[in-house]
Amino acid sequence: MAEVLVYVDHVDGAVRKPTLELLTLARRIGEPVAVALGAGAESTASALAEHGAVKVLTHEASEYADYLVVPKVDALQAAYEQVSPAAVLVPSSAEGKEIAARLALRIGSGIITDAIDLDAGSEGPVATQSVFAASFTTKSRVTKGTPVITVKPNSAAVEAAPAAGTVEALSVSFSDKATGTKVTGRTPRESTGRPELTEAAIVVSGGRGVNGAENFAIIESLADSLGAAVGASRAAVDAGWYPHTNQVGQTGKSVSPQLYIASGISGAIQHRAGMQTSKTIVAINKDAEAPIFDLVDYGVVGDLFEVVPQLTGEIKSRKG
């Protein structure tokens, strides 16, 4: 059976959920061989084996943290040459897309980014994408070389599928371009204790209507009552009320949760681009004409300062 290379996104050995989703998709095409790089690479093996990796190629070197992108491309290329896979799958993060693109160019292959689903297909993997702010769905294929495909979070279910997950050291020699861009400083993001925005089953977002950084506490308590992640519109981010890492939309994160709750957000096309594929959409807005209401499964026309706290209270009392 053909092997499929899966690039592992992990933090010090803790595998992030989108990588486990990639293993589900990879198993539709062939046998997943995972590539884990940098500090903690070997500790990823057990989680990867549980979810279907037949092999885990690992390599630890300080270059992965000290220089941008290129060392990882060198390593993925080494894995590609060793395995000769049927496809290469990479999580669709900003960095993942850059790694995938450079690899594709080096190996003379086509690249598809931001797939939301993947099937084996009779002429090679078929990727489903959501384009033009999610107003169209396309099916695409790579027609030259080995398909390199980046896949968005929440595109498949995480499934247990125990496999060997044999750890093998990958041998990597870095190219002379690997040290071109130095990382001279790194400030890790502080964890909020809430779920990761792109991975969360529920996202609760606030917009300009929230009207102030201090008022985001209302949004946060609703989120916490549901175990949700917090999002924000660009207007709220630009006003300095909430961090840019929480922005939902074209130039922020694209989310596809089971439930998306928008409060005080009008629903501009660039915001919709990042949330339109959510399963259930709920909005609270005092303007009945707001375009967000065109998307909703349930909408409340009203003042968020009344509706949201009442909703939070009701959820808490129902949950006991």
Add this chain to the structure above:
Amino acid sequence: MSLRIVVTVKYVPDATGDRHFADDLTVDRDDVDGLLSELDEYAVEQALQIAEDADDAEVTVLTVGPEDAKDALRKALSMGADKAIHVEDDDLHGTDALGTSLVLAKAIEKAGYDLVISGMASTDGTMGVVPALLAERLGVPQVTLLSEVSVEDGTVKGRRDGDAASEQLEAQLPAVVSVTDQSGEARYPSFKGIMAAKKKPVESWDLSDLEIEAEEVGLEGAYTTVDAAAERPARTAGTIVKDEGEGGKQLAEFLASQKFI
């Protein structure tokens, strides 16, 4: 010595218009009004700021696109760029990201450069891969997705805000930079700028000027194909209630009925 900055700008269909596909499943660029991609305005802005801080610098804006793409170049020139290059050729229709990066890289080399500045992503394709591809093709450092950028003594520095961490980056010129929409508001063209832009040089190059064969680009040269494109079915109309004091409770009832509570 003069600092040569090349800014790559794309002419895209207006996102607020009715964007769709043409019969051959390429993005329809004829029927929908186009404009300079808003995300590339940030690249032009940072280029102008870097040029203003340098003793001697020249900003060239470069686009690969159809006839109308000249509008994007005019806008960038009216913001303050010095000159423009338009790569236009009938054989370019249907070119994918890999092909576009080939054409841009050849044009950048022909123009001569110390620094390339791109936007974070095009607003139509939204791939965000062209800057990394340019760095790979040109064999120079990639310093991408910066929300802050500066150039001094042949070194480019910047801040990249990632998911897990915010990183400080540094590389020697020549280099390829891309900037995000967090890098700072783009200026509006002034009346003077708009008048001056009319006299600024716009060069036109075709594939033969760049020694690129027609088969390397266009639909024929593409490494990917779109087999189908379907409009997303409109969401079925939801329930909308007006808050009369019980809105939060009604919403909770809905969420419970959907098993979210």
